[in-house]
Amino acid sequence: MAIDFRIRDFFHPVLIGRLWREFERNPWMPVAEQQRHQENRLRQIVAHVWEQVPHYRRVLEEAGLSPADIQTVADLPKLPVLSKQQARAAGSALHAADQRRLHPVEYHTSGTSGTPLTLLHDKYSNALEFVYYWRHWSWAGYRLGDSFAELSTLYFLKTGREDRSSAWQPHLRRLLLSSHQVSTSSAGAMARELERRGSLFLKGVASTAYHLALCMREAGCSPRPLRAVISTGEVLLPHQRALIEQVFGCRVLDSYGHMERTVAVSQCEHGGRHVNMDYGVLEFINHRPAPDGDAVLAEGIGTGLHNRAMPFLRYETGDTFELFRESRACPCGRTFPLIKAIHGRQEECVVTPDGRHLTSLFILPEFVAGLREAQFVQEGADALTIRVVPGDAFDTAQEERLLSFTQKLTGPTMRVRLARCGPADLVRTAGGKRRMVIPLAASTVRRDE
Ligand SMILES: [Zn+2]
Numbered sequence: 001m002a003i004d005f006r007i008r009d010f011f012h013p014v015l016i017g018r019l020w021r022e023f024e025r026n027p028w029m030p031v032a033e034q035q036r037h038q039e040n041r042l043r044q045i046v047a048h049v050w051e052q053v054p055h056y057r058r059v060l061e062e063a064g065l066s067p068a069d070i071q072t073v074a075d076l077p078k079l080p081v082l083s084k085q086q087a088r089a090a091g092s093a094l095h096a097a098d099q100r101r102l103h104p105v106e107y108h109t110s111g112t113s114g115t116p117l118t119l120l121h122d123k124y125s126n127a128l129e130f131v132y133y134w135r136h137w138s139w140a141g142y143r144l145g146d147s148f149a150e151l152s153t154l155y156f157l158k159t160g161r162e163d164r165s166s167a168w169q170p171h172l173r174r175l176l177l178s179s180h181q182v183s184t185s186s187a188g189a190m191a192r193e194l195e196r197r198g199s200l201f202l203k204g205v206a207s208t209a210y211h212l213a214l215c216m217r218e219a220g221c222s223p224r225p226l227r228a229v230i231s232t233g234e235v236l237l238p239h240q241r242a243l244i245e246q247v248f249g250c251r252v253l254d255s256y257g258h259m260e261r262t263v264a265v266s267q268c269e270h271g272g273r274h275v276n277m278d279y280g281v282l283e284f285i286n287h288r289p290a291p292d293g294d295a296v297l298a299e300g301i302g303t304g305l306h307n308r309a310m311p312f313l314r315y316e317t318g319d320t321f322e323l324f325r326e327s328r329a330c331p332c333g334r335t336f337p338l339i340k341a342i343h344g345r346q347e348e349c350v351v352t353p354d355g356r357h358l359t360s361l362f363i364l365p366e367f368v369a370g371l372r373e374a375q376f377v378q379e380g381a382d383a384l385t386i387r388v389v390p391g392d393a394f395d396t397a398q399e400e401r402l403l404s405f406t407q408k409l410t411g412p413t414m415r416v417r418l419a420r421c422g423p424a425d426l427v428r429t430a431g432g433k434r435r436m437v438i439p440l441a442a443s444t445v446r447r448d449e
Pocket of ligand 1: 269274332
């Protein structure tokens with residue numbers, strides 16, 4: 001997800017210190033004890049939504065349930081699944097009535113679907129998010145204060161530095177590399193910057209990290225080896241992993257989560273994808289055999305255990321998970337359960353005439369008011385169309401804003417135009433899911449593919 005990381009939203013040292021001690025211990029505890037902790041948390045959050053969250057109070061009442069009926073994870077299916085569309089329709093009815101005392105930070109996100117949703121993250125869950133990342137990075141050897149690099153688009157847009165390829169934040173020891181400036185001509189400068197700042201880790205959306213590695217290889221640069229690359233936001237494909245590991249001389253640790261903060265899966269140093277039981281409850285529904293017969297495919301449903309300002313119970317992740325037929329232990333010794341793979345979050349990219357791969361276009365609708373839906377369609381090597389389903393507030397000023405931001409990312413050699421259209425004019429997958437970006441090769445595919 002494309003939300004910028006503001007350190008002040010996460011910096012709650014006392015809370016973080018307490019949570020760290022707990023989080024450091026959790027992955028090694030016996031599974032039965034993990035379950036006990038998880039269900040304690042679940043009961044607390046169910047009691048909270050009953051008292052404070054209008055949407056869930058109504059859902060529980062309509063189902064003839066009270067908090068006493070949801071005591072364990074096995075009780076969760078008594079509640080209906082909340083789809084992304086239902087969440088958007090519910091809007092502020094998902095916000096807790098007592099949110100102010102929880103000190104929430106508000107985020108407006110398009111998600112990958114392009115339709116806005118206002119999320120609230122309370123102080124506690126922001127501290128927890130920090131600790132969750134810290135723990136995962138520590139599996140790769142990270143210690144607080146280590147120098148790291150991060151691929152970002154939002155930072156450069158927000159600070160008006162679209163032309164810069166990097167920025168250094170000494171107080172965080174963070175080197176920001178501009179995702180939309182990654183190219184063979186900028187790769188050398190980025191490699192030198194990584195070395196100059198002593199970056200030990202690199203975090204980035206999977207496809208962007210891959211394109212950086214690809215450009216570095218094509219430019220013939222060999223960056224100083226890192227300790228790990230942490231990939232986020234999308235499915236990391238095997239060829240992407242192989243190239244990133246080769247170019248940066250280290251392992252890639254993949255991570256999975258979303259801004260609704262219901263589930264987190266993180267890959268350990270042995271390659272195991274662990275479900276973080278202390279973060280949320282990940283349920284699987286609609287099981288079916290995987291094509292290779294050795295695994296099972298299922299849809300993931302997430303229940304967050306911490307964010308009281310805007311809790312999500314049984315939230316549809318929209319992603320398909322590949323599960324082992326039988327539970328297995330990881331050589332790392334952590335007892336968090338393992339899943340085999342995650343499918344369905346791969347973003348498509350647009351290639352500019354000057355050879356840059358843009359993987360972050362999907363964040364642009366966040367900067368524009370009044371969009372109902374949007375889709376970026378590359379129609380030629382130098383032609384990009386933004387299809388827009390306008391809402392009431394989408395006026396010419398917003399139209400110019402969207403065009404201007406897009407042009408900043410693509411550069412002047414791409415011809416960018418905007419086409420207003422209806423929802424039926426957007427390209428959808430066989431499953432009816434709209435894709436945010438349609439790359440050149442796919443843009444001629446019929447809508448009913
Ligand atoms: Zn492991």
